[in-house]
Amino acid sequence: MVEIGKFNKLKVVKHVDFGVYLDGGELGEILMPIRYVPDGCKDNDVVEVFVYRDSEDRVIATTEQPYAVIDDFAFLKAVSVNNIGAFLDWGLMKDLFVPFREQEKTMEEGESYVVKIYLDTKSDRIAASSRLTRFLDKTPADYKEGQSVDLLICGLTDLGYKAVINDSHMGIIYKNEVFQKIDIGWNVKGFIKKIREDGKIDLSLQEAGHERIGGAAEIILSKIKEAGGFIPATDKSAPDVIYKLFGVSKKVYKKACGALYKKRLILINEKGLKLTDKP
Incomplete structure (x- = not known):
């Protein structure tokens, strides 16, 4: 069955001066205008085409690639x-x-x-x-907290960015938890932070802190070494400054610094972070 608005593999029925006709099953023969006909195309060849209706309501096939198809x-x-x-x-x-x-x-x-x-x-x-x-899934979401998901940033509110989750549900990323550049229309990886009692979904662009401390600690330690043993970052540094320096949220940064301090790998003072003499 031919699906309008999607790609279909159809057999070439016959050639005419202005293109080729394809076997469209119940829709009858479908014209593919000559400008879209692949070089060397012969009768009985099977070609992959996008099917749609033109301005005159005729069903037409094309080898052009739309940016998206029906249901996207x-x-x-x-x-x-x-x-x-x-x-x-x-x-x-x-x-x-x-x-x-x-x-x-x-x-x-x-x-x-x-x-x-x-x-x-x-x-x-x-x-x-x-x-x-109106196109989103109305059934309760069954995501798990911390689950990795695909996000399409679709709007901005006073609270933060709205995002479509896995093409099925809507969630929000709070402004004060965004530590990287994002914009409307961007596709990004994200994580389920929390599913609230009212069914609304809170999102995060970073994994939960306890899952990232090890990697964050390594990044911070590496950055301090690259800077010659000292970086002027403290608990009072702004979240965007922390993210620019280390690529993590301030919450993750504080936990990672605490872990490094307990291992006596860094010293923490009012001026910043300093490597210890421990090898």
Whole structure:
């Protein structure tokens, strides 16, 4: 069965002056315009193509690669806006339509947005929506605290960054716990920090502190050695300064320094961290 909005492997039925026709099963023969036909393509060859409807509602095949397909979340740029909606660049000649009713906020030309690509069942056309929550899994999340997950940063609130988790749930990374550069549309690795009683999910960009102390301690020790035996970092240093120096959160930094101090590998004073004479 041919799936509109996805890649399909279809057999070449016949050649014509303006392209080739592919066996589309229940959809009949599907045209692949000549500009998309691979060199050396022959009848009965099987080709992998993306299938969609063109502006005249015809089912068309292309060997072009869209940036995303149906059911994907993607970060796409609005290339035009008119009185019926917005159009996004998604890598194909025909832009991707976002109806006004599917815009979380009114889209502006030149701006980029995180959207969900879907098939409009009424028109059988591919469309996109920035109203992400209605496409997310409504069942309670069964993630484990500390579990590694894939995140798509999709919004910014007063509390922090909203992120889509594994294409299925929404979570938040609190602003005061972000120690690296991230932005809307970025795909990053993250961790489940906590699932609250109301079902909302707190996220972290770093592993839980107790899992990272060993590696963090090694990093801090190595950085002090590289700096000649002393680094002016203290408990009063700002979290972003700590992250810039060592690539860890301030909480992890303090625990790692405590571990190094107990092993008598460093001295800690009001000016910073200093190596001991211990080999």
